[in-house]
Amino acid sequence: MSETANAKLIQGRTGPWEVVLGLEVHAQVASNAKLFSGAAVGFGAGPNEQVSLVDAAMPGMLPVINRHCVEQAVRTGLGLKAQINLKSRFDRKNYFYPDLPQGYQISQYQHPIVGEGEVIVERDDGSTFTVRIERLHLEQDAGKSLHDQDPNFTYVDLNRAGTALMEIVSRPDMRSSDEAAAYVKKLRTILIYLGSCDGDMEKGNLRADVNVSVCRPGAYEKYRQTGDFSHLGTRCEIKNVNSFRFMQQAIEYEARRQIEILEDGGSIDQETRLFDPNKGETRSMRSKEEAHDYRYFPDPDLLPLELDPAWVKKIEADLPELPDAKKARFQSQYGLSAYDAGVLIADQAKADFYEAAANGRDAKLVANWVTNDLAAKLSADGLEIGDSPIGPAAIAELVQLIEDGTISSKIAKDVFERMWAGEGSASEIVEKQGLKQVSDTGALEKIIDDLIAANPGQAAAVKEKPQAIGWFVGQVMKATGGKANPGAVNQLLKAKLGV
Incomplete structure (x- = not known):
């Protein structure tokens, strides 16, 4: 299938257009210290409380590389099936902002620590596409300028200055806002599994710069065949998007904006733009800089980085089971569908919870409880699965009671609600509330015999229309307060009614 076959066409006044997307994802490295200093890294500290002399660019202060941050970058590269460059180099990227005290950012340009890799992403319809990773490089974050405390002043907080970031640069392989969001979700999941970034987008620990361009159908195919980016049209970069929803809104707006300009005979200026979520639109921030504008040169205070193979x-040998491998195992080991396995592995904590609960139980039934009933309760109460008042062992016990016929699936719903309310374990609630299923065939037979005798017309109708047996099932359940074993009831009714 061609790449164009999966493109989302946008209809303009003069014909269809395609959108082409490439992303630069900035992932904060999971580390207790910054990239080149021992200053603490943490969210919620007071302004300028986590700033070392190195971060503040005091004269004579020299950077010292954080070995753990390098390890996290290598771990991430391996998780992305990417080339690990045993020799890399740090460069100075020169620009002047108030929140950049050095007047330059220490980054990597021509010689990044990680080279080409790939991420396989699943669409909503179950099909997959591959996003090629161009590179991953380490760099230090800048500080933060605050403009909302006093309209006459700009305040600078350097707590983030020097924080280690991994910039993961993709090829322009995404063709819709849905694909872009799916890619970042998959990338975020991989990073969390690896433990190299916590993926917290609300805190700014994972954010993306989205490059958007539009072209006529067929142009992307020419780019893939030739590698010539000119086929794709001029791109604009939407800076620092930290929400899946905002990302999709920004892409949709920006694509439409560019199409309207081109159809009116104008041209697209290569520029950096910001997304305003309140207005649902992008606005110009500055013209897009090229590499030469930053005057990159090797950082003279840092030696080239050389890694021991x-x-x-060793890092590769210690990698955890990653999402794709876990999904395949869930399907083979537990017999789950691709959909169910995908839902579970999308959240590492949920996958771990599921495995703990599924041990020795009906794996599909456990999956249903975890992804449906438990997930709904957690969402309603604004809880993460790690904060669930019902643990894996409690779910396993509830499923066991269903499996051994102690309670029906319907009764289990009531038991679950009581468990959530803190009334005790499943077994305790069933015993206390008298919720055990009626499986005594003698007792059930008497109820069924009485019903048939009292409703001969209904009994005759079942012989003509077997699905009418449902009426009798309902009556038996009503007579037993919903405690009758549905399997036993159906079996007895079929035998007595001759269907």
Whole structure:
């Protein structure tokens, strides 16, 4: 299938257009210290409380590389099936902002620590597409300028200055806002599994710069065949998007904006733009800089970074089971559908919860409870699965009571609600509330015999229309307060009614 076949066409006044997207994802490295200093890294500290002399660019202060941050970058590269460059180099990226005290950002340009890799992403319809990773490089974050405390002043908080970031740069392989969001979700999941970034977008620990361009159908195919970016049209970069919803809104707006300009005979200026979520639109921030504008040059205070191949091999050997491998195992080991396995592995904590609950139980039934009833309760109460008042062992016990016929699936719903309310374990609630299923065939037979005798017309109708047996099932359940074993009831009714 061609790449164009999966493109989302946008209809303009003069014909259809395609959108082409490439992303630069900035992931904060999971580390207790910054990239080149020992200053603490943490969310919620007071202004300028986590700033070392190195971060503040005091004269004579020299950067010292954080080995753990390098390890996290290598771990991430391996998780992305990417080339690990045993030799890399730090450069100075020169620009002047109030929140950049050095007057330059220490980053990597021509020689990044991680080279080409790929991420396989699943669409909503179950089909997949591949996003090629161009590179991953380490860099230090800037500080933060605050403009809302006093209209006459700009305040600078350097707590983030020097924080280690991994910039993961993709090829322009996404063709719709849905694909872009799916890619970042998958990337976020991989990073969390690896433990190299917590993926907290609300805190700004994962954010994306989205490059958007539009072209006529067929142009993207020419780019893929030739590698010539000119086929894709001029791109605009939407800076620092930290929400899946905002990302999709920004892409949709920006694509439409560019199409309208081109159809009116204008041209697209290559620029950096910001998304305003209140207005639902992008606005110009500055003209897009090229590499030469930053005057990159090797950082004279840092030696080239050389990695020991044996050290890289050790990191690779210690990698955890990643999402794609876990999904395949859930399907083979537990017999789950691709959909159910995908829902579970999308959240590492949920996948771990499921495995703990499914041990020795009906795996599909456990999956249903975890992804449906439990997930709904957690969502309603604004809780993460790690904060669930019902643990994996409690779900396993509830499922066991269903499996061994102690309670029906319907009664289990009531038991679950009581468990959530803190009334005790499933077994305790069933015993206390007298919720055990009636499986005594003698007792059930008497109820059924009485019903048939009292309703000969209904009994005759069942012989003509077997699905009418449902009426009798309902009556038996009503007579037993919903406690009759549905399997036993159906079996007895079929035998007595001759269907």
